[in-house]
Amino acid sequence: MKRLGVSHPEREEDAMKERIGFIGLGNMGAGMAANILKKGWPLTVLAHRSREAVDRLVAAGAKEARTARELAENSDIVVLCVTGSPQVDQAVNGPDGLASAGKPLMIVDCSTSDPASTVRLAAELKQRGITLIDAPLGRTPKEAAEGTLDVMVGGSEEELARARPVLEAFAGRVIPTGPVGTGHTMKLLNNFLSMGYAAIYAEALMLGARAGLTPTTFDSVIRGGRMDCGFYQTFFDYVVNRNPNAHRFAISNALKDMTYLASFAQSATVANPVGAAVRNSFAAAVATGHGGDFVPTLSDFVAGQNGVDLTKV
Structure with a gap:
């Protein structure tokens, strides 16, 4: 295992690139980090729950840090891909966090975070010489591994220009959205659409089943028509084919995102009754112990x- 502090020869092309740190090697992050390393960026990673991705990346040439502070000390740009705002704040401001390194740093938050928290944290870090931009993700772990994610970026033109080469290591599209915070706002709206579809699909399947319509019949009508889309196809890969990994996004994360959306609507002093209904669908599933299941299983719930x-209609 390669540990920081152990000297080893660097490739000449690596020496010309900024050093990248990566925190959050989960379903999405593992593929993203692998692509950063594959594209020749010097990479340092931090373990959290599982060592599998860390060990794989270290074997491929990455370094491993023991703390977020140590990772910051050995990085110029740090990519975060954690669950949400509390986890971002912990990585940045927690004991031995990124900010404790006391050095200029760019933090690229690819998590799905609360926009208000992102704006507040960016302003606080700016006073300490640290730049924070938001760069949440569209698509799935499959595209993360393939390096074809959609990335929505909130930040200045100069900040985006610096981050873009790193983002393009794992992205098929990099879409500027405006100042810091707008990337996370757009991500919430994107997830509102997709989780809204999930709630509608689940309810429609239940109503159809009550009338004797099988999921296969339902799918044969919708697939290839105007209501078909990429999200529909992954959702129904589970419904029809019972593929457990068709869409690896937990119901608890869906609830978290819809809760952020509710907070955003409240701060904007607007009514969002459809968003509230979608949130309640996921809240009911989480409350009955299904938070760890993936989103397409909402249909079964x-x-x-x-x-x-639905398997016996």
């Missing part, structure tokens, strides 16, 4: 709540 088994 809604069906079960109404006395229907």
Whole structure:
């Protein structure tokens, strides 16, 4: 295992690139970090729950830090891909956090975070010589591994110009959205659409099943028509084919994002009744112990709540 502090020869092209740190090697982050390393960026990673991705990256040439502070000391740009705002704040301001290194740093937050928290944290860090931009992600772990994610970036033109080469290591599209915070706002709206579809699909399948319509019949009508889309296809890969990994996004994360959306609507003093209904669909699933299941299984939960088994229609 390569540890920081152990000298080793650097490739000449690596020496010409900024050093990248990566925190958050989960379903999305592991593929993103692998692509950063594959594209020749010097990479330092930090372990959290699982060592599998860390060990794989270290074997491929990455370094491993023991703390976020140590990672910051050996990085110029740090990419975060954690669950949400509390985890971002912990990585930055927690004990031995990134900010404790006391050095200029660019932090690229690819998490799905609360926009208000992002704006506040960016302003605080700016006073300490640290730049924070938001760069949340669209698409799935499959595209993360393939290096074809969509990235929505909130930051200045100069900040985006610096971060873009790193983002393009794992992105097919990099879309500027405006000043810091707008990337996370757009991400919430994107997830509102997708989680809204999930809630509608689940309810429609339940209603159809009550009338004797099988999920396969439902799919044969929708697929290829005007209501078909990429999200529909991954959702129904689970519904029809029972592929457990069709869409690896936890119901608890969906609830977190819809809760951020509710907070955003409240701060904007607007009514969002559809958003509240979507949030409640996921809240009910989480409250009954299904938070760790992936989003397409919401169809089974809604069906079960109404006395229907979609596998036996």
